[in-house]
Amino acid sequence: MLMSASLLTIFGRLADLRGRRNLYAAGIVIFGGGSVLCALSPSFAVLIVARIVQGLGGALMAANSMAYLIEIYPPTRRGFVVGLWEAGIATGSGIGPILGGAVIEASGWQGSFGMILPMAIAMAVAVPFAMKEPVRAPGSPRFDLAGAMLFGVGVASFLFALTRASVEPWGSPVVVGSLALSVVCVVLFVRVEGLVESPMIDLRMFQSRTFTSGNLAKIAGYLPFSAHGFLLPFYLKEVLALPPTGIGSILVALPVGMFAATLVSGPLSDRIGTRVLAPAGLVVQAIGCVILAIASPEMGINAPMAGLLLGGLGIGAFIAPNDSAILAATPRDRIGVANGIMGVSRTAGLLLGVAVGGAGLSARVVANGGQFLPAFHDVYWFIAVVAFAGVLLATVRDRRPA
Structure with missing residues (x-):
């Protein structure tokens, strides 16, 4: 969750500039590859790395799915699109644990990751036919790398602090230190965004x-x-x-x-x-x-x-x-x-x-x-x-x- 949330806005901006279809397809491939790596992990350390890879792929998909639908549907259908997308999220949240539990019981925890591969392959094959890239103006602005790095670290630090706050006091060094790092990154981010020609986030x-x-x-x-x-x-x-x-x-x-x-x-x-x-x-x-x-x-x-x-x-x-x-x-x-x-x-x-x-x-x-x-x-x-x-x-x- 931390990986995906930290990268969502960064990948969203990159897609605003460069297009969504290829990034979405890359997300499918990376997520599927990360799932296979999870299923084959020989150790806990490898599993952690594989989950990070999954988060990277998930962020690429999540950053582009709703945004793509908003681009291709007229504003008069915006509520329908958002509602359908959110209903899909709710369905996955409800069915995922149930289906995953059944698969784990039948074939072990590795099976819950392995079952993702056929779905990822089917989605990757369908993308070139199902997604049409809208025409974009030539000469896209440069991507704000400095702003992206500051934003990503700031968001990750903030969300990590919230995660740790559920298991240790808010005044603990880890929570306070993470929040302090987040504040520093936000201050620097605002300053950088005011200096660049094409900021990552238009404040x-x-x-x-x-x-x-x-x-x-x-x-x-x-x-x-x-x-x-x-x-x-x-x-x-x-x-x-x-x-x-x-x-x-x-x-x-x-x-x-x-x-x-x-x-x-x-x-x-x-x-x-x-x-x-x-x-x-x-x-x-x-x-x-x-x-x-x-x-x-x-x-x-x-x-x-x-x-x-x-x-x-x-x-x-x-x-x-x-x-x-x-x-x-x-x-x-x-x-x-x-x-x-x-x-x-x-x-x-x-x-x-x-x-x-x-x-x-x-x-x-x-x-x-x-x-x-x-x-x-x-x-x-x-x-x-x-x-x-x-x-x-x-x-x-x-x-x-x-």
Whole structure:
């Protein structure tokens, strides 16, 4: 995740300048090759290297998939495209662990990587026929290598700090040092971008309230979504004493709700606009958080089921119209960059959800004398506040219609 998120914006800018089809095809080949290397890894060290290769290929694909669709479809179909793309992500997130688990049980962990190869080959063969490169103006500007390096290191340091914050204190040397490195890189990045003729990120993009608030709302929306997946298994086990199969059957409500809402909200945003749908989705998600903040053993599975389903429906209703609004506020020659920044926002929200959930639950359990349920409630009240803050952010838009 760190590798992909750190490179998304860089590869997005490179594709804005040089074209998407070849980079997307290269991503397929690299990802497939990394998967084979994972399956054949003789040691843990080789497996780590192979996973890094996978992340590189995944970043090339992720940086170009949605951006390519946005380029070839008219603006009136933008919500449909984003909704369909996000529904695919939700489907993969839901089916992947189930299918991977079945393959691992049948043929070992190597099989879960090996099964990717035939899919990668099929995709690589299809790319020349399925993807047509839009005509680009001759004489593309130079790629901002210095800015790309500073941005990549800064994002990687920031996301690494969030990752470590889920398992160690925020004041630990590793977390503080990573955050400090990230700040230094951001300061230098802003300075460099103001000096080069063709910056990697045109900082004027952040003058758009839709673009900036939309990305902040994305972080606030994905934080509860991630926290659900981290915190609810503890509740279902510690409070309701459910077996692993029962826990899994309840957790599936989250991706199912997300998938269903995403399919509807995308096309609907093309018809009625994005201004109401995006904040409305986060309101639904926030209500789900409140339900979990008052959940009790007497409610049985009803409270977690309702909270997860509303969480999935809410984030699903929010994503497509919010992303569509962000992309509408982005210059067409910067779509790849915008897509990358949205990916960083999504990853930051996911990592913050785990960090806040883990650190918050541990701290509140201690503060509540070792009692789990009051600590769980405290954490979810905080998450509900974050969700409602996301609602406010999602209402901030530029004066012109999205």
